[in-house]
Amino acid sequence: MSLLTPPRITGSSVRAGDRNFRFVTTGAGLTVLGVLAAIAAFLVWQSLPALQNNTGNVVTNQLWLPDADPPQWGIAVLIFGTLWTSIIAMAIAVPIGIGTALFITFYAPRRVARTLGFIVDLLAAVPSIIFGLWGLYYFMPEIVPAAQWLSTYLGWIPIFSNDLDLYTKSILIAGFVLAMMILPTVSAISREVFWQVPKGHIEASLALGATRWEMIRMAVLPFSRPGMISAAMLGLGRALGETIAVALILSAVFDINWQITEPGGNSIAANIALKWGEAAGNGRSALIATGMVLFFITLVVNMTARWVVNRRKEFSGAD
Amino acid sequence: MALRSDIHAPIAAGEDPLRLTGRRLPRWAPIAALAVGLLVGLAVQVTGVTIIGLAPVIVAVLVFLIVYTGWTLAVEGRRHAGDRLATALMYSAATLALVPLVWILVTVVINGLTVLSPQFLFADTMRNVNPRAAGGGVAHAVLGTVQQVGIATLISVPIGLLTAIYLSEYGRGKLARSINFFVDVMTGIPSIVAGMFIYTFWILTLGFPQSGFAAGLALTILMVPVVVRSAEEMLRIVPNELREGALALGIPKYRVILKVVLPTAISGIITGVMLAIARVTGETAPLLLTTFLAQDVNWNAFDGSQASLPTFIWDQIARGTQSSLDRAWAGALTLILIVVAFYATARILAARYAPKER
Numbered sequence: 001m002s003l004l005t006p007p008r009i010t011g012s013s014v015r016a017g018d019r020n021f022r023f024v025t026t027g028a029g030l031t032v033l034g035v036l037a038a039i040a041a042f043l044v045w046q047s048l049p050a051l052q053n054n055t056g057n058v059v060t061n062q063l064w065l066p067d068a069d070p071p072q073w074g075i076a077v078l079i080f081g082t083l084w085t086s087i088i089a090m091a092i093a094v095p096i097g098i099g100t101a102l103f104i105t106f107y108a109p110r111r112v113a114r115t116l117g118f119i120v121d122l123l124a125a126v127p128s129i130i131f132g133l134w135g136l137y138y139f140m141p142e143i144v145p146a147a148q149w150l151s152t153y154l155g156w157i158p159i160f161s162n163d164l165d166l167y168t169k170s171i172l173i174a175g176f177v178l179a180m181m182i183l184p185t186v187s188a189i190s191r192e193v194f195w196q197v198p199k200g201h202i203e204a205s206l207a208l209g210a211t212r213w214e215m216i217r218m219a220v221l222p223f224s225r226p227g228m229i230s231a232a233m234l235g236l237g238r239a240l241g242e243t244i245a246v247a248l249i250l251s252a253v254f255d256i257n258w259q260i261t262e263p264g265g266n267s268i269a270a271n272i273a274l275k276w277g278e279a280a281g282n283g284r285s286a287l288i289a290t291g292m293v294l295f296f297i298t299l300v301v302n303m304t305a306r307w308v309v310n311r312r313k314e315f316s317g318a319d
Numbered sequence: 320m321a322l323r324s325d326i327h328a329p330i331a332a333g334e335d336p337l338r339l340t341g342r343r344l345p346r347w348a349p350i351a352a353l354a355v356g357l358l359v360g361l362a363v364q365v366t367g368v369t370i371i372g373l374a375p376v377i378v379a380v381l382v383f384l385i386v387y388t389g390w391t392l393a394v395e396g397r398r399h400a401g402d403r404l405a406t407a408l409m410y411s412a413a414t415l416a417l418v419p420l421v422w423i424l425v426t427v428v429i430n431g432l433t434v435l436s437p438q439f440l441f442a443d444t445m446r447n448v449n450p451r452a453a454g455g456g457v458a459h460a461v462l463g464t465v466q467q468v469g470i471a472t473l474i475s476v477p478i479g480l481l482t483a484i485y486l487s488e489y490g491r492g493k494l495a496r497s498i499n500f501f502v503d504v505m506t507g508i509p510s511i512v513a514g515m516f517i518y519t520f521w522i523l524t525l526g527f528p529q530s531g532f533a534a535g536l537a538l539t540i541l542m543v544p545v546v547v548r549s550a551e552e553m554l555r556i557v558p559n560e561l562r563e564g565a566l567a568l569g570i571p572k573y574r575v576i577l578k579v580v581l582p583t584a585i586s587g588i589i590t591g592v593m594l595a596i597a598r599v600t601g602e603t604a605p606l607l608l609t610t611f612l613a614q615d616v617n618w619n620a621f622d623g624s625q626a627s628l629p630t631f632i633w634d635q636i637a638r639g640t641q642s643s644l645d646r647a648w649a650g651a652l653t654l655i656l657i658v659v660a661f662y663a664t665a666r667i668l669a670a671r672y673a674p675k676e677r
Contacts, residue, residue: 015571025481045519123420127602127629183419273603298509306504
C-alpha cells in the first residue's frame, strides 16, 4: 500500500439529474426540427389527392376549379400575384428601411435613435387585419389620386397603364401596405448588420477626410452588402406569406395582370383565406397544395437569407 | 496648399486661394431650405393646383431637396452636396417610416371609440345581432382570444425555454447549429401555413374537431421560435462567472441552470414571452383555418368553433354594413389595446429589471 496511490473516485461521472435534464432540453430542441419536417410532410401528403386528379397542368393552368368535375386548376396566377405584390412592396420598403437603419445607426442622436428604433419595431406588432382595415378605408382613398396621376402621365410605361379607369383595390395599394408591414423587418436586420461594421473602418475613413456619406458609401455599404441583401430577403419572405391584409385589399381577380394601378391581383395566401370556407374536400386539398408551394418558397428564401447573415456573423469580429 | 478645384467649389474672384478651409453653408441653411420648401408647398395647397392627393407635401419635399442640394453645390462643392443630399434623404426616410404607425393608431382610436364601451367589451356577443343593426359586442371574441393565446403560451413557453437552454447551455456541434439555424428559419413561416399544418395534422389526420385548442396549436408554431430567440439571448448574457462559481462549489449543472442561470435571466425571458404574446394575439389567418368564426360564447376550447378578436374583425368587415364596420373598428381598438398592454408591460419589466452596468 503506497501512500501515493490516488484515491478512487466513486460513483458515475454523470449525475442522473444532469443526464435527464440534458435529455429533456435536447428533446425540446429536436421538436423544433420535427415540427418543420412534419409541416413539410403533412402538406405534401394532404395535397396529393388534388394533385393526382387535376386535369389541368398544375404549373400553367390559369383556372381555379378544383371542386368541378373534372377538377381543373393551376398555380400560375397565384404565384405571379404573390411575387408581383411582393416585388412592389420590396421596391418601396427596401430603400426606406435601409435609409431608416442608416439614420438610426449613423445620424440620429442616441436618444432619438432608440425611440425611433422602438417605434419602427412597434409597427411590426400592428396586426395584419388592422393594416387591412385601415388600408381599405383610409389609405386607399389617399392613394387613388396618385394612381390616377401615374396612369395619366406615366401610362406609356406598360405597368402603369390603366384600361378600366378604376384605381381601387389594386396591386399598387397592396404593395404599399405590404411595404409598411415588412419595413420593420428590413430596418431591424439592416440595423443589426450596420452595427457589425468595424469601428476602425468608420473612424479611418472619417479621419482621411471623408464626409459622412462617403464614409457610409465606402466603409459601411460594401461591408454590409450581403447583410442588406438578406435583410431584403427576409422582408420578401414576410411579404410572400402575408395573408389577411392582401386578402382585404386586393379584389381577387383570378388572372395574370401586370398593370399595377388596376383593380385585381391575387396571392397564394390571400386565395387560401378567401376560398377556404367555401371549398369542398378536393378544393381544400388544392388549397393545401398551394400552401405547400408557399411553404417551400418561403423556406428557400428564409434559409438563403439566414445562411448569408450567419456566415457574416462568423468573421465580423475582424477589427 | 491650394484647394483642389475638382473637389471643392471653384474659387471666387476676391478669395484667398491659399486658405485652408473650404467655404461652408451657415448653420441655419437646412432650416432655411426647409422653410422655402414649406412655403412653396403651402402655395400649392392654397392655389389648389393639386395633381395628386399629397401634392403639397411632395412638392415641399422636392423643393427642399433641390434648394438645399443646389445651394450646397454652389457654395461647398460636389462632395458636400452629395453628403447633404444623403443626409436629407435619410431624415426623410426616417420621417416617412413614422407615418404609417401614427396614422394607423390615430385612425383606430378615433373610429374605435364610437361604439367601444364596457358593455361592448365584456357583456355583449354577436348572437342574434342583425348585421345592419347597431349593438352587439366582442365578449365572446375576447374570451376566445384569451383562451387561444393562453393555450399557445402554455405550450410554447416550456418548449421554447427548454430549447433556449439547450442552445445556450448544452448545444455544441452540428445538431445545435442546425437547431439554431432552423429556429431562425421557423420565424419566417407564413402564419397561414402554420394554420394549414394544424388543419392537416390535428383535424384531418387525427380527426379532432375544429376548436380553440387547434387555433392555440397553430399559434404555438408561430410563438415557439420567438420565445426561443429572446430567451436564448437573455441566457447568453448571464455572466459566465456565475456559472463557474456555482459549478466550482460542486453543484450539478442542471441545478446551476435552474437555480442560478434562469433566475438571473428571468426578467428578460418574461419580457420576451410578453412580446411573443403580443405578436401572436393579432394573427388572423391561422385561426380562420383551425377554428373559423363563431357568433356566441364558447367556453369549451376543445370542441367547436370559437370566436377571437381578429376573426371577429374579419367577419364584421365582410358584412360590410355601417354598424358592422363600427364594430370592426371597435374590435380593432380592443385588439390594439391588448397588444399595447403586453408591449408596455414588457418594456416596463425590461427597464426595471435590466442588468445594471457596473
